[in-house]
Amino acid sequence: MVHELALVETECIGSGTRVWAFAHVCAGARIGKNCNLGDHSYVEHGATLGDGVTLKNGVCVWEGVTLEDGVFVGPNAVFTNDLTPRSPRLPSAKLRYSSKNWLVPTRVREGASIGANATIICGVTVGEYAFIGAGAVVTKDVAPHALVIGVPAKQVGWVCFCGRKLAEQNGGFWCEDCGEMEEKC
Numbered sequence: 001m002v003h004e005l006a007l008v009e010t011e012c013i014g015s016g017t018r019v020w021a022f023a024h025v026c027a028g029a030r031i032g033k034n035c036n037l038g039d040h041s042y043v044e045h046g047a048t049l050g051d052g053v054t055l056k057n058g059v060c061v062w063e064g065v066t067l068e069d070g071v072f073v074g075p076n077a078v079f080t081n082d083l084t085p086r087s088p089r090l091p092s093a094k095l096r097y098s099s100k101n102w103l104v105p106t107r108v109r110e111g112a113s114i115g116a117n118a119t120i121i122c123g124v125t126v127g128e129y130a131f132i133g134a135g136a137v138v139t140k141d142v143a144p145h146a147l148v149i150g151v152p153a154k155q156v157g158w159v160c161f162c163g164r165k166l167a168e169q170n171g172g173f174w175c176e177d178c179g180e181m182e183e184k185c
Contacts, residue, residue: 006037014051029061032069056116064105064122071108074116074134079106081122109144113163118153131159 002008005021014033019025023037028045031037035049038057043049046063053067056075061067064081083104088097096102104122108114112126115134126132127144136153147157147165158166158173166173 038075050110064103066105066107068108068110068112070111072113073108074114074118076117077114078117078119079122080104080120081106083122111161112142129159129161131163 001018003019003021006019006023008019008025009027010025010029010031012029013025013031014035016034017031017037018035019037020039022039023041025031025037025043026045029043030048031043032049032051032053034051035053037043037055038059040058041055042060044062047061048066049061050067050069050071052070054072055061056073058076059073060079062079062081065079067073081104082102086093086096106120106122106124108126109128111129114120114126114132115136117135118132119137120126121137121139124138124141126138126142127146129145130142131147132138132142132153133147133149135151136149137151138148139152142148142153143155145158146155147159148155160166160175160178162175162178164175164177166175
């Protein structure tokens with residue numbers, strides 16, 4: 001389903017994906033099946049979204065960013081793809097942008113969640129089922145199932161597959177919500 005006020009320029013979009021009003025998906029972007037792209041989201045050429053990805057309103061996914069299956073990105077979360085950006089229109093930056101050497105890839109692994117207004121600095125990997133708190137600024141890799149918050153983001157716990165914070169018990173971790181027990185994350 002593509003809303004009549006959305007702009008979809010790619011043919012690489014999976015079945016069951018919904019693209020809402022004022023979203024823009026560029027040619028060369030790859031979108032999986034059963035995704036949901038909220039109002040005013042933007043997916044640039046060279047960005048990849050797996051199956052079942054949710055982009056809430058106002059999220060921009062730039063070239064070099066890969067969101068694996070089941071990733072959730074909250075409203076207005078920010079990705080970057082250049083550690084030392086300059087306007088490519090500056091004469092002094094022409095040589096820098098004559099190749100893709102400036103591009104720094106970012107990967108968000110399966111099932112991870114990124115809270116509203118969080119910033120993901122390029123070059124990091126967010127592990128499977130990790131949880132990035134709202135407003136956090138992620139400057140380094142995040143372990144699978146880690147819960148990180150703050151500026152810069154720091155780990156404050158572990159989360160279950162269901163998204164709840166895990167409680168430590170007998171050398172392992174236990175989810176009080178769904179009853180899952182993890183020996184280690």
